[in-house]
Amino acid sequence: MAASLRTFRALARPARQVRLAVSLPTAQQRLHSSKHPKGFEPPTSEDLDELRERVQEFTRREIPEEVAAHTDKSNAFPNDMWQKLGDAGFLGITADEDVGGLAMGYQAHCVVMEELSRASGSIALSYAAHSQLCVNQIQLNGSPEQKQKYLPGLIAGTSVGALAMSESGSGSDVVSMRTTARAVDGGYVLNGSKMWITNGPDAHVIVVYAKTEPEKGSKGITAFLVDTNTEGFSCARKLDKMGMRGSNTGELMFDSVFVPTENVLGKVNGGVRVLMEGLDLERLVLSAGPLGIMQAALDVALPFSHQRRQFGMPIAHNQLIQGRLADMYTKMQASRSYTYATAKAVDERGVIRTQDCAGAILYAAERATECSLDCIQLLGGMGYVEEMPASRLLRDAKLYEIGAGTSEIRRMVIGRAFNKEYANA
Numbered sequence: 251m252a253a254s255l256r257t258f259r260a261l262a263r264p265a266r267q268v269r270l271a272v273s274l275p276t277a278q279q280r281l282h283s284s285k286h287p288k289g290f291e292p293p294t295s296e297d298l299d300e301l302r303e304r305v306q307e308f309t310r311r312e313i314p315e316e317v318a319a320h321t322d323k324s325n326a327f328p329n330d331m332w333q334k335l336g337d338a339g340f341l342g343i344t345a346d347e348d349v350g351g352l353a354m355g356y357q358a359h360c361v362v363m364e365e366l367s368r369a370s371g372s373i374a375l376s377y378a379a380h381s382q383l384c385v386n387q388i389q390l391n392g393s394p395e396q397k398q399k400y401l402p403g404l405i406a407g408t409s410v411g412a413l414a415m416s417e418s419g420s421g422s423d424v425v426s427m428r429t430t431a432r433a434v435d436g437g438y439v440l441n442g443s444k445m446w447i448t449n450g451p452d453a454h455v456i457v458v459y460a461k462t463e464p465e466k467g468s469k470g471i472t473a474f475l476v477d478t479n480t481e482g483f484s485c486a487r488k489l490d491k492m493g494m495r496g497s498n499t500g501e502l503m504f505d506s507v508f509v510p511t512e513n514v515l516g517k518v519n520g521g522v523r524v525l526m527e528g529l530d531l532e533r534l535v536l537s538a539g540p541l542g543i544m545q546a547a548l549d550v551a552l553p554f555s556h557q558r559r560q561f562g563m564p565i566a567h568n569q570l571i572q573g574r575l576a577d578m579y580t581k582m583q584a585s586r587s588y589t590y591a592t593a594k595a596v597d598e599r600g601v602i603r604t605q606d607c608a609g610a611i612l613y614a615a616e617r618a619t620e621c622s623l624d625c626i627q628l629l630g631g632m633g634y635v636e637e638m639p640a641s642r643l644l645r646d647a648k649l650y651e652i653g654a655g656t657s658e659i660r661r662m663v664i665g666r667a668f669n670k671e672y673a674n675a
């Protein structure tokens with residue numbers, strides 16, 4: 251399918267060039283190049299609709315409800331999914347075409363993330379950790395050699411990626427991390443541990459942040475590409491979580507792990523920039539996760555409330571039920587608009603607004619928890635039993651209020667962005 255998606259983009263290209271030439275000022279066209287692959291052209295709404303249909307075909311075939319339920323119950327990622335996602339072309343949506351990517355941008359990445367999340371929250375979370383947190387970080391910050399070495403395998407699905415910044419003692423306050431990277435002949439030696447790392451138990455390559463000069467605080471952090479077959483690296487344990495079960499999450503240990511100089515990602519002591527810029531786009535793409543979960547809640551609640559009869563009529567004919575369904579629907583649509591408007595600004599104008607990346611996931615995540623609770627309530631007793639997916643949706647949705655910075659931190663990020671604007675006013 252990757253090839254057919256590429257063909258479809260190539261065919262669509264002349265039309266888009268004409269449209270762009272008239273719609274975007276030159277300065278804006280230049281802007282989107284820094285966060286997009288070479289030769290990137292923003293997709294049209296027809297491109298995005300076509301992509302969405304292709305992801306839906308994929309999820310119908312590869313992630314039916316039985317696969318999603320089994321992934322949750324077994325708490326194990328279906329490992330053959332990486333190859334299938336790679337064959338479909340979904341693992342390199344934002345990456346250069348010459349390393350196998352589709353160069354389609356962030357709206358497209360949100361489309362894939364939304365539709366995968368609609369099928370299975372946990373498979374989609376692992377997908378995003380791989381394709382956004384790892385692949386896109388290498389795409390944005392990697393040297394040509396690093397891209398050539400790591401991206402083809404990651405995009406084909408023959409290797410698995412992750413990103414490790416959080417530690418047991420530094421989550422929200424991530425720059426207080428204690429993992430160190432000591433300079434030695436030919437590279438660095440990493441010591442420390444990382445906590446809650448998505449794909450950590452399965453990953454072949456991990457973007458790891460460590461302190462190269464601890465005394466410099468946030469200015470002494472560097473990002474590294476760590477091959478997990480390096481001596482001294484281990485996954486101490488896989489975590490047993492309430493939700494996102496099957497998205498394998500691990501605690502990682504670094505016991506004198508040697509990383510060669512050529513595996514420094516970005517600049518030495520420039521890690522905080524890599525981390526913070528990465529976080530904006532990570533929050534944006536992850537905000538499509540709760541969108542998919544809200545749609546999944548409606549996928550369950552709408553047919554159920556029209557089939558389930560009480561007092562001689564479908565429960566959906568009661569106004570209290572209609573009110574709940576209407577609230578679910580409008581919350582989903584409002585969240586969707588915010589996410590895609592923010593992604594469109596990145597793709598078409600190169601504008602990455604920190605407050606909107608944080609705002610989109612803040613809003614969508616809290617609404618997804620509410621919608622999944624609504625779904626449980628609408629289903630009554632069936633909402634409370636595990637044979638229906640409603641409880642899984644709630645358990646999965648709650649993660650989005652915690653991972654990629656908690657709701658509290660997102661509110662702080664938005665407040666600080668205002669402070670910056672007003673300080674410069």
Ligand SMILES: Cc1cc2nc3c(=O)[nH]c(=O)nc-3n(C[C@H](O)[C@H](O)[C@H](O)COP(=O)(O)OP(=O)(O)OC[C@H]3O[C@@H](n4cnc5c(N)ncnc54)[C@H](O)[C@@H]3O)c2cc1C
Pocket residue numbers: 379412413414415416418419420421422423445446447448449491494499649652653654655656657658659
């Ligand atoms: C399933 C899962 C997957 C994850 N995947 C990854 C991954 O792939 N890579 C990675 O690096 N990390 C990952 N994380 C870690 C995640 O980013 C952190 O858990 C998150 O940032 C919160 O950090 P913490 O758990 O240490 O909470 P803490 O920072 O200890 O916060 C505890 C509570 O205090 C609140 N709080 C903290 N500081 C403030 C403040 N100043 N004002 C108000 N409230 C505050 C928080 O909002 C929260 O409610 C994952 C976590 C989970 C659960």
